[in-house]
Amino acid sequence: MFKMTPNVLRNLFFPKATRRYPREVRPPFKNVRGALLNDIEKCTFCSACALKCPSQCIAVDKKVSTWSYDPFACVFCGICVEICPAESLHQKPEYRLPVAEREAILLKAEPKQKIEKSN
């Protein structure tokens, strides 16, 4: 009884341990390896990211200037971001949101617009 009462009072008056997700979201930490983005206008299509990727989720075609990425195969290790010589790849601190359909992301540099993007 003496042990339980303080616990009951604490649970009644102290804030809850859980958050009302998704209405209340904890701000992400700095430098978290979240969603991978490519600034396609900076991209030189050197294929360094595709060669170094441990899960082989990036494919680059220099001839037609396309950069495709399968976020479902990605392990978010951030190696591609580290080695990108043009610094066109970067990772947001926010994680990727769930999507209904499993589609790869395809970016094309010319005529400098995104052909298709799923997110």
Add this chain to the structure above:
Amino acid sequence: MLKTVIPFGPQHPVLPEPLHLKLLVEEDVITEAIPALGFVHRGLEMLANIRDFHQVIQVVERVCGICSMIHAMCYCQSIEALMEIEVPPRAKFLRTIWSELHRMHSHLLWLGLFADSFGFESLFMQLWKIREKVLDLNEATTGNRIIVSVNVIGGVRRDLNPEQISWMLAELAAVELEINRLGSTLLTDYTVKKRTAGKGVITKDKAFEFGLVGPTLRASGVCQDMRMLGYAAFDQLDFEPVVETEGDCYARSKVRFREVLQSIDLIRQALSRIAQSEIRTKVKGRPEGETVCRVEQPRGELLYYIKANGTKNLERLRIRTPTFANIPALLVILPGMWLSDVPVVVLSIDPCISCTER
């Protein structure tokens, strides 16, 4: 009396992973336990033969999610030994810090699951609440929560700045306070003792004979811990293995509980003595030769054998995980026990099946 065969697993509420045991039961008492493994075999060792040896780091991290950082560290240490690379002292300290954070979150996960195995669900939730703080420490310092991907051959990929170090110390103090608050429940509660004390006893001689590893071995009174080898920066920290003598489920939970507090102490020591240097050395060339590396995982001794032939792919990668060593003892202690005690005893060795099957 006819024997009844009761299948325990591969899908069972108490098991986080698919372990299958055929239990031969006579009037609710186990007479024999026959294991069946192979439900999560992924062939990761063979993948090392077709991937670049730098990319294998991300492969071995996926052998086991809970101790991913320690797998990667062991692999990197093996390759560094083969290529004779000197790792910067700061990187060694950072590896120590992150490996101890992994040990903390693994032990807290296990303590929670263990509480859940005898039906103490509020304790399970409280322990996992603390674990969330440790995962936050991982996320803020490495970028990911569980599979942190910070190791590279020749060092680490992330550094800690002074603000992060002071924030970590403050968080660790909060974690320690909460763990100590739960310690009185976990270690002295009547119901917990009733379900765990005297159950699944492994004597010191038996533990030695079966070649057990990790907290399961230390709970039987054998003082053996791979951290005593002094890999990474453990040689520069004051470290004494946690040993209990009873050898039952209660002793195993006590060892793991005390190891969480010990890990906090080790992280504090490492943060206070951390060296100022680079965090990564440049790596050139390819590995050649054979090596064996041993480190201490949360569950016990982890062994990597690597054979390289000077090409970009490894010739052989062999991983021996702690659960592989601990399962034989489980089969010996189960006969003679009540069926209702099986979940507690099975969980007390902390089986990691994805590790074992790779």
